[in-house]
Amino acid sequence: MAKADEAAAVITVEGLQDLLRAIRARGYRAIGPTLQNQAIVYDDIESIDDLPRGWTDEQDGGLYRLTRREDEALFGYSVGPQSWKKFLHEPRLRLWTAERRGEDTSVTPEAPPSDRLAFIGVRACEIRAIEIQDRVLVGDLYVDPHYKARREGALIVALNCGKAGGTCFCVSMHAGPRVKHGFDIALTELLDGTEHVFLVETGSDEGRAILEQIPHDLASSREVDAAEAVIAQTASSMGRQMRSDDLNELLMNNLEHPRWNEVATRCLTCANCTLVCPTCFCTSVEDASDLTGERAERWRRWDSCFTMDFSYIHGGSVRASTKSRYRQWMTHKLATWIDQFGSSGCVGCGRCITWCPVGIDITEEVCAIRGCDASAEESV
Amino acid sequence: MPQTLKACATLPHPMAPIMTPVTRFIRESEEVFTFDLAPEQVAPFMPGQFNMLYAFGVGEIPISISGDSHAPERLTHTIRAVGPVSAALGKLKAGDRVGLRGPFGVGWPIQEYKGFDVLLIAGGIGLAPLRPVIYWLLRHRAAYGRVGVLYGARTPDDLIFRAELEEWRRTPDFQLGVAVERAGPEWTGDVGYVTPLLSKLRFDPADTVAMICGPEVMFRATALALEDAGIADSRIFVSMERNMKCAIGHCGHCQFGPHFICKDGPVHPYDRVRNLLSYREL
Numbered sequence: 001m002a003k004a005d006e007a008a009a010v011i012t013v014e015g016l017q018d019l020l021r022a023i024r025a026r027g028y029r030a031i032g033p034t035l036q037n038q039a040i041v042y043d044d045i046e047s048i049d050d051l052p053r054g055w056t057d058e059q060d061g062g063l064y065r066l067t068r069r070e071d072e073a074l075f076g077y078s079v080g081p082q083s084w085k086k087f088l089h090e091p092r093l094r095l096w097t098a099e100r101r102g103e104d105t106s107v108t109p110e111a112p113p114s115d116r117l118a119f120i121g122v123r124a125c126e127i128r129a130i131e132i133q134d135r136v137l138v139g140d141l142y143v144d145p146h147y148k149a150r151r152e153g154a155l156i157v158a159l160n161c162g163k164a165g166g167t168c169f170c171v172s173m174h175a176g177p178r179v180k181h182g183f184d185i186a187l188t189e190l191l192d193g194t195e196h197v198f199l200v201e202t203g204s205d206e207g208r209a210i211l212e213q214i215p216h217d218l219a220s221s222r223e224v225d226a227a228e229a230v231i232a233q234t235a236s237s238m239g240r241q242m243r244s245d246d247l248n249e250l251l252m253n254n255l256e257h258p259r260w261n262e263v264a265t266r267c268l269t270c271a272n273c274t275l276v277c278p279t280c281f282c283t284s285v286e287d288a289s290d291l292t293g294e295r296a297e298r299w300r301r302w303d304s305c306f307t308m309d310f311s312y313i314h315g316g317s318v319r320a321s322t323k324s325r326y327r328q329w330m331t332h333k334l335a336t337w338i339d340q341f342g343s344s345g346c347v348g349c350g351r352c353i354t355w356c357p358v359g360i361d362i363t364e365e366v367c368a369i370r371g372c373d374a375s376a377e378e379s380v
Numbered sequence: 381m382p383q384t385l386k387a388c389a390t391l392p393h394p395m396a397p398i399m400t401p402v403t404r405f406i407r408e409s410e411e412v413f414t415f416d417l418a419p420e421q422v423a424p425f426m427p428g429q430f431n432m433l434y435a436f437g438v439g440e441i442p443i444s445i446s447g448d449s450h451a452p453e454r455l456t457h458t459i460r461a462v463g464p465v466s467a468a469l470g471k472l473k474a475g476d477r478v479g480l481r482g483p484f485g486v487g488w489p490i491q492e493y494k495g496f497d498v499l500l501i502a503g504g505i506g507l508a509p510l511r512p513v514i515y516w517l518l519r520h521r522a523a524y525g526r527v528g529v530l531y532g533a534r535t536p537d538d539l540i541f542r543a544e545l546e547e548w549r550r551t552p553d554f555q556l557g558v559a560v561e562r563a564g565p566e567w568t569g570d571v572g573y574v575t576p577l578l579s580k581l582r583f584d585p586a587d588t589v590a591m592i593c594g595p596e597v598m599f600r601a602t603a604l605a606l607e608d609a610g611i612a613d614s615r616i617f618v619s620m621e622r623n624m625k626c627a628i629g630h631c632g633h634c635q636f637g638p639h640f641i642c643k644d645g646p647v648h649p650y651d652r653v654r655n656l657l658s659y660r661e662l
Contacts (some may be wrong), residue, residue: 096396098479100436105477109393141386141643142394142628243400255659282632285395285625289437296437298395303631310633311623314462324661328536332635339638 001056008227008344009200009211016074016198017048018214019185021272024225026184026210028155031087032120033080038066038356040080041153042087045120048074059166059239059350061359072196077120079349082128082359083278084119088150089133091302098296112149121159122183125168125347129278130156135341136281155206159230162191165351166239170364173244175347177234185210188227199227213263240350242299247344250342251335252371255327257303259368264323266358271304273352273360279345280304292307305329319321385424385483397434400455402472408458408540412505414446414471417455417478424452427512428487428619428647432627433457435468440650442624443534444509444646445483450519453500453534455480457509458540484627485646488513488561488617493589499523499581499611501574501602503532503594507540509619509646510593521553528555530579532574532598536567555581557578573598575605585610591647593619600657603650616650637662 011019024030024046032045035052045051057077058065069076098107134151137144158179161168170176179186184207188199199219202208219227236287274280284303289296302308305328311318320326337345346362353361400656404416427449434440441463447456461470466531472478474515489496490513492641498517510529517527533539539558548556557577559570590606592599598651618624622641625631634641639648656662 029488096393098399098436100477103475103477105399105436107396107399107479109396137630140629141389142630144630145392161396228587255662281630283625284631284633285440287434287437287439293437298440300395303625303633305632313621313623319661328635334637336635340640 008224009216010111010219010223011198011200011214011216012197013048013074013092013196013349014215019120020045020048020120022210022213023120023155023157028116028118030118030120033075033085035066035367037320039064040066040077041042041250042080042082042084042119051075052077055153056163057165058122059169059354060109061353061361062356063166063359064354065073071175073189073191075159076163078161078163078168079123081276081355083129083276083351084122085129085133085278085280085350086264087119088112088130088154089137089144093146094173095298095300098236100294100296110146112145113147114149114153116153116155117150118157120156120157121178121187122156123161123252123349124179125158125170125173126278126348127179127182128170128173128175128249128347132279132341132343132345132347133281135343146233151215156183156185158186158203160186160227161234162230162241164234165350165354167353167361168348169240169242169350171235172239172240172242172363173344173346173348176348178231183207188230190223190226190230192226197223199223201272223352240348240353240361240363241367242348244344244346246336247366248335250366251331254332254369257369258325259365260323262368263360263365264321265328266359267306267326269306269322269325270357271306272355272357274304274306275302276355277333278347278349278351279333282310284309305332331379333362334366337353385429394481395626397432397440397481399477400480402474402476402478403454403657405473408542409538411462411538412458412460412540414456414458414540415469415472415478416447417457417480418453419455419480422453423483425449425455425483426487427490427516428509428573428629429483429485430509431457431482431484431645432478432624433459433465433469434481435465435472436479437479439465440479440481440625441465441469441479442484442627442642445621446508446511448515449512450515458505458511461507471491472600481564481627484642486644488591488593488619488647489589490516493615494520494523495525497527497583497586497588499528499530499578499583499588500589500591500592501530501594501599502575502607503598503602504534504538505540506593506595506598506619507531510543510591511544512540518551520556525551525553526550526583527541528582530557530559530574530577530581532561532594533557534561536563540545557581573601575602578605578609589615589617591617596620596657603654613651614649617647618650619646620653621646640650
C-alpha cells in the first residue's frame with residue numbers, strides 16, 4: 001500500500017454499495033462502522049444499509065452521545081470506542097493447546113487466521129495506529145504470527161474525516177486528518193444540498209483492481225477541491241490540541257512532578273484508556289488445564305498497565321500506587337515509546353479522553369506538566 | 381552484540397514452548413532447587429541469558445540459565461520456589477517434562493572484557509545467573525586478570541551450590557568471599573552484607589568489570605560501593621527482574637522506562653539504569 005498515485009475518481013452512494021459488493025466478492029470479510037448500543041462500533045457489514053446513516057456523535061472528556069444529523073451522511077461521526085486493534089491484535093486469543101499422554105506431551109500452536117478482512121472507513125489516525133502496532137508486533141526481532149496473518153490479509157478502505165470529534169487532536173500528533181499512505185482505497189464523503197458522492201483515491205494494485213470493477217467517473221477539479229475543503233475544515237476544527245515536539249524530554253525530566261499526584265486523586269485505574277487506545281498493545285497470558293490435568297491451554301488477552309498485577313514480581317507490585325501507573329501509561333505513550341520504536345505511541349484520536357469515566361484529558365495533563373494553562377496550549 | 385543469542389526468533393510460533401525432559405533434579409536448600417533439561421534442539425546461549433519455563437497446566441516464568449554455556453545440551457536452571465509456577469517446577473523429578481522457550485535477552489559482557497579483573501557480586505538466588513560467568517572464567521582463566529566473587533545469603537542454610545563454593549575456595553587465583561546476614565555459632569565465616577568484603581579483594585579499579593545480581597536494594601548498595609572503590613559505572617553491570625509474560629518484547633510487562641528487560645536486558649550497564657532506579661515505582 002502506497003501513497004495515492006493517480007487522478008481521483010468519484011462514485012455515488014450506489015457506487016459505494018457496488019464497492020462493498022466488489023470487495024466481498026473478492027473474498028474479503030467486510031468490517032465497518034455500525035450502530036450498536038448507542039455507539040459507533042466496528043463489526044461485520046453486508047451492505048451500506050448497515051452503516052450509521054445520518055448519525056453523528058458528541059464527544060468530550062468522559063462524554064459520548066450519538067445524535068441525529070440533518071443530512072444522510074454515512075460517515076458523519078468521528079471515531080467510536082473501538083479501533084481496528086480488536087481485529088488485528090485480538091482481545092482474547094488461544095495461543096496453543098497441550099496434551100499429555102503418559103511420557104508423551106505435545107504442544108499444538110493455534111493456526112494463524114486465514115480470513116481476509118476489509119476494513120471500511122479507517123481514519124488517518126487509525127492507519128497511523130496500525131503502523132505503530134506493526135512496528136511492535138511484526139517490525140521487531142520477534143513476530144506475532146496471528147497479528148501478521150491478519151495484517152497481511154487486510155484491505156484498508158480509508159476515510160478522510162469530514163468531522164473532527166470533540167476530543168480529536170490528530171493534527172497535533174501529525175497523524176491526520178488526511179489519509180496519506182497505508183491504504184488500498186481512500187474515500188472522502190462529499191455532501192452538499194443536492195449531491196452525495198465519494199471522492200475515491202487508490203493506493204495499491206488491489207485498490208485499483210477493485211475500483212476498476214465498479215462504475216466510477218473521473219473526479220472533476222471542483223470535486224477534488226471540495227474534498228480538500230472538507231479535510232481542511234476538519235483539520236481546523238480539532239477539539240483538542242497538544243504540543244508534541246518535546247514530550248520525551250518534558251515528561252522524562254518531570255517524573256516527580258506534583259501533577260502525577262494530582263491526577264492520581266482522579267484516576268480510577270479502570271484501564272478504559274488502555275483498552276480504547278488503538279496502539280496500546282500490552283497483553284497477559286492465562287494458563288489453564290482441564291479437570292483430568294492432561295489437557296492444557298494458553299490464552300493471551302489484552303492487559304493494562306493500570307492493573308496492580310501488571311508489574312507484580314515476588315514480594316509485590318513494582319507500581320503499587322495510582323500515580324506510578326498513570327505515569328507509566330502516559331510516559332510510555334508519549335515519551336519512552338519514541339526511544340523504543342522511533343515514534344510517539346499517540347495518534348491523537350482522543351479515545352482515552354472520551355472514554356475516561358472521570359474525564360482525565362491527556363492534553364490537559366501534558367499542559368499541566370508543561371506549566372501552561374489550557375488556554376495557552378490552545379494557541380500553540 | 382555477542383552476548384545475545386536468540387535462536388528462537390526464527391520460530392514460527394515464538395510463544396509455543398517445547399516440552400523438554402528433566403534429566404537431573406537437585407535440592408539446593410529448603411526453597412531452592414536446580415534441574416537440568418535435555419533440549420531436543422540444542423541452542424547456544426550466553427551467560428546471563430534466560431529461558432521461559434512452563435509447568436504443565438500451571439504457567440510460565442522467566443528463569444536465568446545457571447549452567448555452563450559451553451555445554452548447552454544440558455540446560456541448567458536454579459529456581460527459588462516463591463509462587464505457584466516455581467512451586468510446581470519444584471515438584472518435578474527426572475523424566476518429567478518442562479515447557480521450554482529461549483534463550484532470551486542480553487547476557488553478561490564477558491567477551492568484551494577480556495584482560496580485565498572481574499568482580500562478581502551475588503545476593504541470594506542471584507548467584508545462579510552469575511554461575512555461568514564463573515564457569516566461563518574458569519575455562520578461560522588466562523584471558524582474564526584477577527577474579528573475585530562475593531556471595532551473600534540470609535543464613536548458612538540458604539547457601540546454594542555449596543560443594544562448588546568449597547571447590548572455588550580451593551581454586552588458585554580465585555578470590556571468594558561469602559557472608560550471611562544471620563548465623564548460629566556453628567558459622568565461622570563472615571556475618572553481614574557482602575559489600576564490606578570488597579575491601580578484602582584485590583583488583584585494579586581502573587581495569588575492573590563488575591557484575592551484580594541480587595535484589596534491587598542489594599545491587600544499588602553494591603554499585604555504590606563499587607563506584608566508591610573507583611570502578612566506573614559504565615563497567616558495572618546489573619541483572620534486573622520485572623514481571624514478564626512473553627520474553628519477546630510484545631507483552632509490555634517488563635518495561636523499565638524506555639527499556640524492555642526481556643530484550644534490552646536482563647543485564648544492563650549500570651550507567652544506563654542508575655538514574656531511572658532513583659525513581660520509586662518506575
